Amino acid sequence: MRTISAIRNPLYAAHGRAGAAQSLIRVARSFSTAPADIPAPLPKLGGRAAWHGSDLDGSEWWGKQLTEEHLAELDAATKNAMSSGIEFEDDVPLGVSKDAFPLQKTAHLLAGLAEELENGKGAVMLAGMPVDRYSVKELGVMYMGMCSHVGHLVNQSSAGLRSKSRGYGLPLGQIKAEMKGKTPLEGKQANNYFRLHTDRCDVISLLSVRTASRGGLARIASASAIHDAMLDHAPELVPLLYQPIERIWEGGEGVIALPIWAVTPEGKFTTQISPSYIENAQYVNGVRKLTADEIEAIDLIEEIGLDIGHEFLQMPGQLTFINNHLCYHGRTAWKFAETDDVDNERDNEDNGRLLLRAWVSPFNSRSLPDTPEYKEMWGAIEGGVPRGGLEPAVRAGIKAKPPELIEAYASGRVDYYGMYKRKFAGEDIDL
Numbered sequence: 001m002r003t004i005s006a007i008r009n010p011l012y013a014a015h016g017r018a019g020a021a022q023s024l025i026r027v028a029r030s031f032s033t034a035p036a037d038i039p040a041p042l043p044k045l046g047g048r049a050a051w052h053g054s055d056l057d058g059s060e061w062w063g064k065q066l067t068e069e070h071l072a073e074l075d076a077a078t079k080n081a082m083s084s085g086i087e088f089e090d091d092v093p094l095g096v097s098k099d100a101f102p103l104q105k106t107a108h109l110l111a112g113l114a115e116e117l118e119n120g121k122g123a124v125m126l127a128g129m130p131v132d133r134y135s136v137k138e139l140g141v142m143y144m145g146m147c148s149h150v151g152h153l154v155n156q157s158s159a160g161l162r163s164k165s166r167g168y169g170l171p172l173g174q175i176k177a178e179m180k181g182k183t184p185l186e187g188k189q190a191n192n193y194f195r196l197h198t199d200r201c202d203v204i205s206l207l208s209v210r211t212a213s214r215g216g217l218a219r220i221a222s223a224s225a226i227h228d229a230m231l232d233h234a235p236e237l238v239p240l241l242y243q244p245i246e247r248i249w250e251g252g253e254g255v256i257a258l259p260i261w262a263v264t265p266e267g268k269f270t271t272q273i274s275p276s277y278i279e280n281a282q283y284v285n286g287v288r289k290l291t292a293d294e295i296e297a298i299d300l301i302e303e304i305g306l307d308i309g310h311e312f313l314q315m316p317g318q319l320t321f322i323n324n325h326l327c328y329h330g331r332t333a334w335k336f337a338e339t340d341d342v343d344n345e346r347d348n349e350d351n352g353r354l355l356l357r358a359w360v361s362p363f364n365s366r367s368l369p370d371t372p373e374y375k376e377m378w379g380a381i382e383g384g385v386p387r388g389g390l391e392p393a394v395r396a397g398i399k400a401k402p403p404e405l406i407e408a409y410a411s412g413r414v415d416y417y418g419m420y421k422r423k424f425a426g427e428d429i430d431l
C-alpha cells in the first residue's frame with residue numbers, strides 16, 4: 001500500500017493516529033448541536049466490510065471460477081429463456097424472470113454471492129463466463145438470468161448523461177465509449193476517468209465483454225475502510241459527510257440532498273456518492289455552496305480510496321458484483337479511436353472496451369434511513385424490495401437537466417471534476 005499523500009494535503013497531514021481518540025470526542029461534541037434528524041457519526045466501522053485492496057486477493061469470492069457444471073446450467077437456462085418470449089430493445093432483453101431461467105448448482109453459488117455482498121466484503125468477482133461463445137444479445141439474457149437469482153433488476157438511471165446505450169430506462173446497459181472526452185456530452189458516453197462513486201441502486205454488476213488496448217482499469221474500495229481511515233487522519237471532516245449534501249437527480253426538483261454516509265434503522269452503514277453529481281449541483285441555481293471543508297472531505301474519499309483500494313483490469317468473462325452501500329467503484333480513462341481512424345482499428349465504438357451493466361436490488365438487502373429524501377430517491381426504504389434506479393424519479397416526475405448546468409459545461413467555462421483540487425493517475429484520455 002502506498003503512503004497516503006499527506007504532503008499534498010496539509011489538513012490530512014495534521015492528524016495522526018495518536019490524535020484520533022481525542023478528535024473523536026470533538027466529533028461527538030460538534031454533533032450535539034446538529035439537527036436532531038441527523039444521526040451521530042458511527043465510530044470505527046471495522047468488520048469484514050472494512051477491507052484493503054490486498055485483502056481481496058485472499059478472498060474466495062474474488063475471482064471465483066465458474067465450473068463446467070455452472071456453465072452447462074447457464075447455457076441451458078439461456079436457451080430456455082430465449083425461447084420463452086423475451087422482448088428486446090435492440091440487443092437488450094427487457095426482462096428475464098427467475099422462473100424462465102432455472103438454475104440449481106448455480107443458484108446455490110448465487111445465494112452465497114448474495115450473502116457475501118450483504119454481510120461480507122460487499123464485493124464479488126466471478127470468472128470464466130465464455131463471452132466469445134455467445135452474441136451480446138445472448139450474453140444479456142444469461143447475465144440478467146443470473147442476476148434474477150440475486151434480486152430484482154431495476155431500470156437504470158442517470159441524472160447526468162441519460163444515455164440510452166448506457167442503460168437509461170433499461171434493465172441492462174452497455175458501458176462503452178462513443179466519444180473521446182473528459183466530459184461526456186450530449187448523451188454520449190466518453191472514455192473518461194470516473195472518480196470513486198456509488199451507482200443509484202443497491203448492487204451494481206458489470207460483465208466484461210471486451211477490454212481496451214490501453215487503460216480502462218477498474219477501481220474498487222471499501223467505504224467502511226475509507227471512513228475509518230478518515231477518522232484516523234481527518235476526524236473533524238467525518239461529521240460533514242453524515243450531513244445532507246445536494247446532488248443532481250432526474251426526478252422531483254432536479255436536486256436532492258442526501259448524506260454521503262448514513263446509518264440505517266438496523267444500525268448498518270450505507271453510503272451514496274457521485275462526485276460529479278455533487279459538483280453538477282453546484283451549478284444549479286439556488287443550491288447551497290459547499291464549504292471548503294466539505295469539498296476537502298469528498299476529495300479525501302478519492303485519495304484514501306485509491307491508497308487503500310484495489311485496481312484491476314476486468315478481463316472478458318469476469319463478472320463483478322458490488323454492494324453500493326459498502327463499496328465505491330471507479331475507472332481510469334482508456335484508449336478510444338474514432339470509427340474512421342484508419343491508424344487505429346482496435347479501440348472504436350464497435351470493437352473497443354465493452355461491459356454489460358446490471359442494477360440489482362438483492363432479496364437480502366438492508367433497509368435504508370427513514371427520511372423523506374431516502375424515500376423519494378430510492379422509492380422505498382424497506383430491505384429486499386425493488387428500489388433505486390429510474391422508477392423513483394418517474395414517480396417523482398422526470399425533471400429536465402437544468403439549463404444553467406448544461407450551459408456551464410457546454411461553454412467550457414467549468415471543468416468536469418474541476419471543483420476538486422487533486423488529480424490522480426488514470427485521468428488522461430489521450431492514451
Ligand SMILES: [Fe+2]
Nearest residue numbers: 197198199329
Ligand atoms: Fe458507476
